[in-house]
Amino acid sequence: MLDSYSVEIWNGGKVHVIHESIIHLMRGQVFTINGSKFFTFGGARSHDKEFRKENINWWAREMPSNEEYIEGLKNLEKHNWNVDFVVTHTCPASTIELFTQDLRINIEIDELNIYLDNIKERLYYKHWYFGHFHADMKLPNNQTLIFNRVEELTRK
Numbered sequence: 001m002l003d004s005y006s007v008e009i010w011n012g013g014k015v016h017v018i019h020e021s022i023i024h025l026m027r028g029q030v031f032t033i034n035g036s037k038f039f040t041f042g043g044a045r046s047h048d049k050e051f052r053k054e055n056i057n058w059w060a061r062e063m064p065s066n067e068e069y070i071e072g073l074k075n076l077e078k079h080n081w082n083v084d085f086v087v088t089h090t091c092p093a094s095t096i097e098l099f100t101q102d103l104r105i106n107i108e109i110d111e112l113n114i115y116l117d118n119i120k121e122r123l124y125y126k127h128w129y130f131g132h133f134h135a136d137m138k139l140p141n142n143q144t145l146i147f148n149r150v151e152e153l154t155r156k
Contacts, residue, residue: 003061013040013075025087027064028072036084036153039125041072044090044132045110069115076123085153086128091143092117095130098139107133127153 002024005016013029025031025040032038043064046052054060064072076083093113120128120141128143129151137145144151 027068028075030075030079030083037079037082038085038087039072039076039079039083039123041068041086041088041116043068043112045108045112047107063110063112064115072115072119076119081122082124084126086123086125088116088128088130090116090132091128091130091145092120094120095139095141095143098143099133099135099137099145 002016005018005024007014007026008017009015010017010023011031011033013031014026015029016024016026018024025038025042027041027043030037030039041064043062045063090112093109094117096107096109096113126142128141129146130143131145131147133145134147135145136147136149139145
């Protein structure tokens, strides 16, 4: 459904404007919001896909396209691999090891986790936020798994 909205440029990156107060920040974009730069990259593989129905509660577009992967790298290059905040749905492969023992879950690493890991190795960022695993946890390397909490972001 998101792909049915026209693509617009907002604060330096591509978006879908759903409503005046609902803006979908597209994958692989860098936005400047209140003086801070944000890199966004949504998507993650459903771990329970076998229990879902395609186009009802599971969509193939949950994973990025090749074009989105490439565009993300190009946009980071344009910003000299330097942003304030990273907002992704899932996390880098190397981050998964930091919390899976605590949550007692087994995660299969996929191409998106590896892509994000390659970005993490090159990128200068102040903080990286991700969700997907339905828990709240502060992690090393300025990363936060966030689910129920709300955090105010400041430039510091």
